Amino acid sequence: MRQSNHKKSRDMTAFLYERLSRDDNLEGESYSIGNQKxxxxxxxxxxxxxxxxxxxDDGISGVTMDRPGFVEMIRxxxxxxxxxxxxxxxSRLGRNYIEVGRLTEEFFPEHDIRLVAVSDNIDTAEGENELAPIRNLFNEWYARDISKKRRISNKIKGNAGEPMGQPPYGYIKDSDNPKRWIVDDEAAQVVRRIYSMTLEGYGTEQIATQLERDEILTPRAYWLKKGIKRPGKGKQQPATKWNSSTVTKILSxxxxxxxxxxxxTYSKSYKNKKRLENDRENWVIFKDVHEPIIERSVFEQVQQKRGKIRKRRTNEGKHNMFSGLLVCADCGCNLHFHFNQGNPEIKYFNCSNYKGNRGSCTSTHYxxxxxxxxxxxxxIRRLTKFASLYEDEFLKAVIGHSQQAVEIDRKLKEKELKALLTRDEELDGLFERIYEDNVSGKLSDDxxxxxxxRYEEEQKELVEKIKKLHSEIEKQSSQAMTTDMFISLVRKYTRARKLTPRMLNELVEKIEVYHAEKxxxxxxxxxxxxxxxxxxxxxxxxxxxPIPDVTVNTRKGVFVNYAPAEIAG
Incomplete structure (x- = not known):
């Protein structure tokens, strides 16, 4: 009896599926969800x-079959x-010839389901419709044609400087001109804080933790609160639960x-909507289009700092602003931060590779x-005086070192790249030769x-190295941190009375430490x-x-004087 009731209920039940995508808006009001219903x-x-x-499913393309409403209906x-x-x-079922064909030819018949496509005059209860496969094919062609037109349109817009994506956290679209971004002051303050904390020596995890403590809304939670629609599902998590990955993205x-x-980013085809990272050489960049939230010099400093792995704390959790900046002048390893167990006020660094600690460096570099x-x-004070009192000499010193360092490094990279490209061509020739030898019988199949x-593995490694070098050379060529920016930073600290983490991070890349000598x-x-x-x-x-006159009593009765490396010995 129960089975009979179930069958009766099933026989009287029909599923009505409505779908609308952005493409269908072109067809007019007849395609609206309300009219379909x-x-x-x-x-x-x-x-x-x-x-x-x-x-x-509202606003979802028929090219993909992974649509929430559709998937639930099939289930x-x-x-x-x-x-x-x-x-x-x-076309409401989908614009995928193979998948829709599988539904109409296999799934619906196997499950004894009647299909009615009203506008196409298809009703499987009245027999097969020979035109259905052709309509199905035309539906996919339509999707392909629309995709091609959109790609061309996007290419034109993108090359004209029109933003191709949504504004990032910190910006909103201008209500008078959606193609223009304007600063969202509330969110922009958080962005500036993140950059400021980075320059003060904080890591992404530390920044995320602090933002969470201060109950700052995450970007997604902020958009939700403001009623700003953004794509993506996002994980369900507390509104103030910041992740280091979110901070990292903002910093990039x-x-x-x-x-x-x-x-x-780009997609491989109209059927595969997954976005893939594009090579930087394929990006199109337009500078100074909208109001900046972060000064370009600050952004470049942050990028440079983020390129280093920086140990910021000891095992005991102690923090020091020099961590990650000090390197051993002899072995090149980082110096690690410590404090004296008997007198915690005495803080010091020494070489992490010292042989007394199972390393290979011969001296502690304490x-x-x-x-x-x-x-x-x-x-730094001496440098600021140099910049303000002897501007011409300062410019010569800065420009000379800057250009020389970049030029030497760029030439070395280009030389390495040329060698790799030559070897890549050699491998192509070798592969062609052994192929011919194999065909002629001179070389066995095994x-x-x-x-x-072996050649393929070597070539695969070469391709990765070549790609990496191309990227480094391009980045070096387009580096925006100019001499003027460095000069402005130096002048910023003309009256500095105390060394701060931000000052250190903005000005100093690294400090080589030599072992003290008598x-x-x-x-x-x-x-x-x-x-x-x-x-x-x-x-x-x-x-x-004059060189800073600094002397410290490192041990009882032993005084050590500072000497710049360039004039010592």
């Missing part, structure tokens, strides 16, 4: 169905909950400098933090397989400071800008 309800009732269940059909499916036309967006970056603070602040596999009866600690983007700066000896 009215039409299908009327026809289903006329055909005797009393239990009508609606499934819909319930598999459970035998309906006897018929009504759609406005076959050049759009905050006021730029438009188009074609950063240097006190208070010593470093005095020396670096003194050198030997050919082994040699070709010279003419006096202990000297040599340091070599490399500044961001310009490297070392040598101040002419004839100028009245």
């Amino acid at each position: 009215k039409l299908l309800t009327k026809v289903a009732k006329e055909k005797g169905y009393t239990n009508l269940v609606h499934f819909l 319930q059909l598999e459970q035998g909950r309906a006897a018929a499916v009504f759609v406005k036309d076959l 967006l050049q759009e905050y400098c006021g730029d438009i970056l188009n074609f950063k 240097v006190r933090v208070d010593f470093l603070e005095q020396v670096v602040l003194g050198e 030997r050919f397989a082994k040699m070709s596999r 010279i003419d009866g006096v202990w000297e600690q040599r340091l070599r400071i490399h500044y961001n983007c310009v490297g070392e700066i040598t101040i002419p000896k004839m100028l009245p800008l």
